[in-house]
Amino acid sequence: DGGITQSPKYLFRKEGQNVTLSCEQNLNHDAMYWYRQDPGQGLRLIYYSQIVNDFQKGDIAEGYSVSREKKESFPLTVTSAQKNPTAFYLCASCTRDTSGNTIYFGEGSWLTVV
């Protein structure tokens, strides 16, 4: 079955450490996205990528980095520069066309800084 897979689901990090969240899709989607969600709040865009080897900053990119070396993979690194990294992180993908595009989400990753 086609879908989008995020891992790990739960992650604990010590302050000062970098951590990388994985996002893989086998839907042949061009566009991929990373969002952050804080308790009681909506989704905020961190980074997005339209094609391989290209990505753009979203609204809250500071303290994060991404890569898009393969179409199916869009890992997110939460660096030690991110001041408040504890949050729910969602990866999404969709087709870059005009015909009934549907957004697919991963199940999310809960990151807690201890």
Place this chain on the structure above:
Amino acid sequence: RKEVEQDPGPFNVPEGATVAFNCTYSNSASQSFFWYRQDCRKEPKLLMSVYSSGNEDGRFTAQLNRASQYISLLIRDSKLSDSATYLCVVNLMDSSYKLIFGSGTRLLVRP
């Protein structure tokens, strides 16, 4: 001004009530529109796409008003299981191809 705005609610309604949510967007380049439902601690799930002519799926009706730049979601005969957060999503079809989410509207349906 936020690119996509929603009333955060919560909307607290009795079972069987009809409830409507609005979502406004600021970028006229927005081309695709969706309503997603998100349950606590879960990823959002597609409820319905929103088409220019309006569309209905069972108890749910979505409408788009391009002139006023808003979309709406109407839920009839509310069920307890409708309690969730409803996210409005717009998709810019310009070169950026951004997906922009509203902050969500909470719905609580009480017995």
